[in-house]
Amino acid sequence: MAGATSLHINRQAAHYEGNPATSEAAWIKWAIVGVSLAFFALFLLVPLAAVFSEALKKGWAVFFESLVDPDALAAVKLTVIAAAIAVPLNLVFGVSAAWAIARFEFRGKQLLTTLIDLPFSVSPVIAGLIYVLMFGAQGYFGPWLREHDLKIIFAVPGIVLATVFVTFPFVARELIPLMQAQGKEEEEAAIVLGASGWQTFWHVTLPNIKWGLIYGVVLCNARAMGEFGAVSVVSGHIRGETNTMPLHIEILYNEYQFAAAFAVASLLALLALVTLVIKTFVEWQVANSSKNVKGET
Amino acid sequence: MSIKVENIHKQFGNFVALNNVSLDFPGGELVALLGPSGCGKTTLLRIIAGLERADSGRVLLDGEDASDTHIRERQVGFVFQHYALFRHMSVFDNVAFGLRVKPRKERPSEDVIKRKVKELLELVQLDWLADRFPSQLSGGQRQRIALARALAVEPKVLLLDEPFGALDAKVRKELRRWLRRLHDELHITSIFVTHDQEEAMEVSDRVVLMNHGNVEQIGSPNEVYQSPATPFVYGFLGAVNLFHGRVDGSHVQLGEHAHPHDTTQDGLSHGAEVIAFARPHELQIVTDVSETRGIGATVSRVLSFGASTRVELEGDVHEGVPRHVEVELSREQSASLALATGQRVRVLPAQLRVFPHPHKTDNNKATATRSTAS
Numbered sequence: 001m002a003g004a005t006s007l008h009i010n011r012q013a014a015h016y017e018g019n020p021a022t023s024e025a026a027w028i029k030w031a032i033v034g035v036s037l038a039f040f041a042l043f044l045l046v047p048l049a050a051v052f053s054e055a056l057k058k059g060w061a062v063f064f065e066s067l068v069d070p071d072a073l074a075a076v077k078l079t080v081i082a083a084a085i086a087v088p089l090n091l092v093f094g095v096s097a098a099w100a101i102a103r104f105e106f107r108g109k110q111l112l113t114t115l116i117d118l119p120f121s122v123s124p125v126i127a128g129l130i131y132v133l134m135f136g137a138q139g140y141f142g143p144w145l146r147e148h149d150l151k152i153i154f155a156v157p158g159i160v161l162a163t164v165f166v167t168f169p170f171v172a173r174e175l176i177p178l179m180q181a182q183g184k185e186e187e188e189a190a191i192v193l194g195a196s197g198w199q200t201f202w203h204v205t206l207p208n209i210k211w212g213l214i215y216g217v218v219l220c221n222a223r224a225m226g227e228f229g230a231v232s233v234v235s236g237h238i239r240g241e242t243n244t245m246p247l248h249i250e251i252l253y254n255e256y257q258f259a260a261a262f263a264v265a266s267l268l269a270l271l272a273l274v275t276l277v278i279k280t281f282v283e284w285q286v287a288n289s290s291k292n293v294k295g296e297t
Numbered sequence: 298m299s300i301k302v303e304n305i306h307k308q309f310g311n312f313v314a315l316n317n318v319s320l321d322f323p324g325g326e327l328v329a330l331l332g333p334s335g336c337g338k339t340t341l342l343r344i345i346a347g348l349e350r351a352d353s354g355r356v357l358l359d360g361e362d363a364s365d366t367h368i369r370e371r372q373v374g375f376v377f378q379h380y381a382l383f384r385h386m387s388v389f390d391n392v393a394f395g396l397r398v399k400p401r402k403e404r405p406s407e408d409v410i411k412r413k414v415k416e417l418l419e420l421v422q423l424d425w426l427a428d429r430f431p432s433q434l435s436g437g438q439r440q441r442i443a444l445a446r447a448l449a450v451e452p453k454v455l456l457l458d459e460p461f462g463a464l465d466a467k468v469r470k471e472l473r474r475w476l477r478r479l480h481d482e483l484h485i486t487s488i489f490v491t492h493d494q495e496e497a498m499e500v501s502d503r504v505v506l507m508n509h510g511n512v513e514q515i516g517s518p519n520e521v522y523q524s525p526a527t528p529f530v531y532g533f534l535g536a537v538n539l540f541h542g543r544v545d546g547s548h549v550q551l552g553e554h555a556h557p558h559d560t561t562q563d564g565l566s567h568g569a570e571v572i573a574f575a576r577p578h579e580l581q582i583v584t585d586v587s588e589t590r591g592i593g594a595t596v597s598r599v600l601s602f603g604a605s606t607r608v609e610l611e612g613d614v615h616e617g618v619p620r621h622v623e624v625e626l627s628r629e630q631s632a633s634l635a636l637a638t639g640q641r642v643r644v645l646p647a648q649l650r651v652f653p654h655p656h657k658t659d660n661n662k663a664t665a666t667r668s669t670a671s
Contacts, residue, residue, distance in 0.1 A: 185377050185379060185381035186381050186382075186383055186384070188348055188375075188377070188381065189375065189377060189381040189382075189383075189443075189446075190383070190394065190398070191368055191369060192346065192348070192368055192369075192373065192374070192375040192447075193394055193395035193398065193446070193447075193449075193450055194369050194395055194398055194399060194450055195369075195394070195395075195398040196369075196398070199398045203383075203394070203398070204383055207383075207385040208384065208385065
């Protein structure tokens with residue numbers, strides 16, 4: 001969605017500038033460009049540089065030491081586990097939700113569309129609290145869980161649940177407009193030609209939504225690894241057990257271990273940079289394939 | 298394979314897309330479903346294909362009820378208006394798709410598939426495009442590939458939904474001729490949907506005219522053009538001038554004068570209100586000022602490009618006479634008349650076709666429609 005949209009804007013920009021009715025004086029253009037670049041540098045680039053310079057302030061030795069610290073390793077491991085569970089789950093949820101919305105008419109479709117956005121509109125802290133309310137010791141299912149010796153809140157399952165919740169919309173949000181725009185004609189054509197539902201999905205639908213799907217997964221993963229609020233509420237901050245990377249960073253920072261905090265933070269920042277690279281690559285791919293699609297009509 | 302639809306009814310909310318339609322498509326024919334947009338023609342085609350379910354009624358393929366047969370087993374080929382080629386597959390893979398998705402037992406070997414696809418691409422004269430992607434083809438090429446893809450699974454019926462609707466005029470004309478030739482070669486029962494009357498008349502063996510979910514007339518292109526069964530058919534096939542009047546024996550009273558009409562239809566009692574049609578070439582223009590018959594009119598435009606000349610006139614204000622009259626003259630006639638803008642003339646109908654007034658005799662019309670549909 002976002003990828004395709006931003007690409008369209010790129011293409012239209014030339015159209016605006018070339019058109020005497022909508023083009024602006026050079027100084028206006030450069031003023032606007034300057035303001036956005038300055039803002040970008042001040043609020044994004046400077047902090048990013050600060051993260052790395054703070055992390056390396058006490059030298060490489062301290063940097064690596066804080067990364068291989070058992071608690072830090074445990075935090076990285078937990079973060080990876082949470083993402084490794086949340087992303088595939090949301091991949092399946094997202095594709096089926098997008099499929100349902102784009103391909104079927106049913107009662108409550110509007111409601112479903114709205115509900116998909118819920119994790120975006122609800123504060124992550126509230127999301128965390130909902131799970132505490134449901135699965136915590138005093139929660140609805142608390143007594144039952146205690147009887148069966150199951151632990152969700154202040155344990156890994158709670159962290160996974162909270163992560164799944166906050167990252168739910170990413171894949172679905174990418175796919176719904178994409179699938180709606182592509183329509184169902186190619187799928188109908190496949191079925192008339194004798195393809196089964198699974199063959200149609202695998203050979204026709206999936207290749208068509210491939211880049212949107214990857215884009216959604218990349219964003220979903222970035223959020224899953226970086227989520228703080230919801231996870232913080234359900235985690236209980238048990239060192240080496242229920243701390244994810246963002247939580248670990250916060251603890252280190254509160255303990256005035258700035259170099260260590262920034263060292264772990266630089267890992268997260270690196271993840272963000274990798275995400276950006278993948279995102280740009282995907283957008284570039286989408287641009288290529290949308291050029292093809294454009295020529296088709 | 299013959300196709301028969303019986304009492305097909307389909308409604309979208311309050312909108313009746315198909316109103317109890319029954320039709321017979323004998324095997325081997327190329328039939329056009331013709332009508333304005335929203336007349337139900339595409340819905341009917343999709344119901345025959347199995348892409349849409351009728352609210353009631355049956356579809357019989359070769360005499361067997363296919364209502365519960367899944368589209369996969371109906372052995373129909375379907376060609377979509379916007380081609381619906383698989384955009385991420387090469388032309389070759391597109392055409393091979395139907396063969397490759399067959400169950401393992403029926404699936405031909407990759408060698409056989411290769412040969413077959415090559416044959417089909419030669420049939421549509423595009424074998425040199427096998428490695429291209431749909432986005433690299435022109436519209437006309439895409440539609441021919443879509444046709445090759447549909448033919449790959451050896452369908453018993455070919456259904457085409459406005460196959461040339463998205464193409465420009467010149468390519469359309471070429472592809473029409475090409476489709477006709479292809480049909481003469483393959484003789485596969487084909488139905489194609491179009492809103493372009495010229496296309497329907499030129500390509501098909503028979504035309505089914507539809508309007509508001511009803512079948513208005515069925516016949517050869519010549520039949521439906523020469524003897525339209527309903528006012529709708531008359532108006533839809535080519536340009537017409539519409540008059541309102543009253544029956545007066547073998548004449549019909551239009552404006553100040555009575556004109557002979559050539560309709561022997563029952564139910565046109567003396568004094569009945571009727572509408573009368575004349576095609577532009579069925580009207581004559583008389584410049585002689587002593588002439589008193591016909592309809593008084595003023596020439597407003599003379600369009601003399603092409604093989605014939607079109608004259609647009611403004612009719613004198615009389616009840617039942619249209620404000621705008623269109624007359625088609627041969628070049629010779631037009632030259633000898635030497636019409637000038639603003640000239641006063643009289644228009645004489647050489648032929649008038651009369652129908653009962655549709656709003657005054659709704660029952661009559663409904664019966665007429667049904668009798669032509671069966």
